[in-house]
Amino acid sequence: MEKEPIIALDFPTWEEAEQFLAPFEGEELYVKVGMELYLQNGPFIIEQLKKRNHRIFLDLKLHDIPNTVGQAMKGLAALGVDMINVHAAGGVDMMKRAVEGLQAGTKEGGKRPILLAVTQLTSTSQEAMQADQLIQVPLKESVLHYAQKAKEAGCDGVVCSVLEAGAIRDACGEDFYKVTPGIRLKDGQADDQKRVADPAEAREIGSTMIVVGRPITKAADPVAAYHHVKALWGGQAE
Template identity: 60%
Template sequence: MEKRPIIALDFSSQEEIQTFLAQFPAEEKLFVKIGMELFYQEGPSIVHELTAAGHDVFLDLKLHDIPNTVKKAMKGLAKLGVRMTNVHAAGGIEMMAAAKEGLAEGTAAGKDVPDLIAVTQLTSTSEEQMHHDQLIQVPLKDSVVHYAKCAQEAGLDGVVCSALEVEMIHAATSDEFICLTPGIRPKGASVGDQKRVMDPQQAREIGSNYIVVGRPITQSETPYESYLQIKKEWNGEA
C-alpha cells in the first residue's frame, strides 16, 4: 500500500487551511496533522471539516494531566473521528493506560479506535537541554527508549520519536509498534528549529512507520508538487 506523509497543518485559522488545501486536487485524500495552534483557535469544527472531506486526521494535542482528566478528555476526542492522537509519555504508565481506555469508551460502535501514540522527547530537544532543563542525566536515546517501553506497557500503539531513534525503539518493543517521526526535511531543506532530523528516504530505510512534514510543503510555492515529491521519496520511488 502506498504510504502518505502526514502534512502538519501549522496554521492558525480555518481560512488559511482552506487556502492551502485549495492547491490540492479534490480527489487527493490527505493525512494531516492538527496541532494545538489550530485546534485552540478553531476547535472541533476544523476536524469535522477535514474528516468530512475524506482526509485522515492526526490530532496532535499531547495530553499530559492526571489520569482521570486525560481519560475523560480522550473519551470526548474519540467522538471526532480522528485516525490518531497522542499524549506525553512523561505523564506515566497509569495516565497513558487511562487515555487508551477513554479513547475506546468514546469510540462509536463499529468504528475503529484511533491509534494512540506517546511523545517521548520532542525533536526540538537536544541531549544538553534534556540534562539541564529536565534533570534527566541518562543519554537522550536511553530516555526515549525507556518512554517507548512504558508506552507499550500501557497498551499504546506507538510513539512520536526522532527518526534517529526508530531502530532502537523497534528493537526494544516490536516492528508493529508505531514510530511516527516528525522533523523530516527533504535533502537540502532548512532544518528550522528541529535538532534531530532525517530526509524521507532515510526515514523509510530505518523503519519509520509514519513521517510528518510541515514547512517543506506548507511554505512551498508549489505545495502539491512538493507533497508529491516527498511522497515519492517516502515510498522509495525517487
C-alpha cells in the same frame, strides 16, 4: 501501513488551512492538526477535514492527571479522528487511562483512534534535556525508556525522531508505530528542529509514518513538494 506523508497543518485559522488544501482537491490526504489550529478553532476543523475525506492525526500531546486525560480522550474519541497522542512523561497510569478513555468514547462499530505517546520532542537536544529536565541518561536511552513504558501501557506507538526509530523497532516490535516528525529535505533548513532526517533516511531507518510541515506548507508549489516527499518516502525517488 500507510506510505504517504502526514502533512502538518500548522496554521492559525481554518481559512489559511483551507487555502493551503485547495490545490489538493480530489486527493485524500493524511493531515496533522496541532494545538495552534485546534485550540483556536475547535471541532469545526475536524468536521471540515472529514467532509473532505482526509485522515486526521490530532496532535494535542495531552499531559495531566490520569482521570483528566481519560475523560478528555473519551470526548475526543467521538470526533472520529484516526490518531491522537499524549506525553509519555505523564506516566503509565495516565497512558492506560488514555487508552480506556478512547475505547469508551469510540462509537459502537467504530475503530478506536491510534494512540501515540510523545517521547522527547524533536526540538530537544541531549544538552537541553539534561539541563531542563534533569534527565542525565543519553537522550536515546530516555526515548527508548518512554517507548517501552508506552507499550506497557497499551499505546499503539510513539512519536520520536527518525534517529531513534530503529532502536524502538528492535525493542518494541515492527508493529509498534514509530511516527517521526522533524523531516527535512537534504537542501532545506532544519528551522527549530534538532534531530532531523529526510524521507528516504526515515524509510531506511525504520519510521512507520512521517510528519512533514514546512518543506511542504512553505514550498513555492506545495502539491509538487508533497508528491516529491511522498516519492522519497515510498522509495520511488532518491
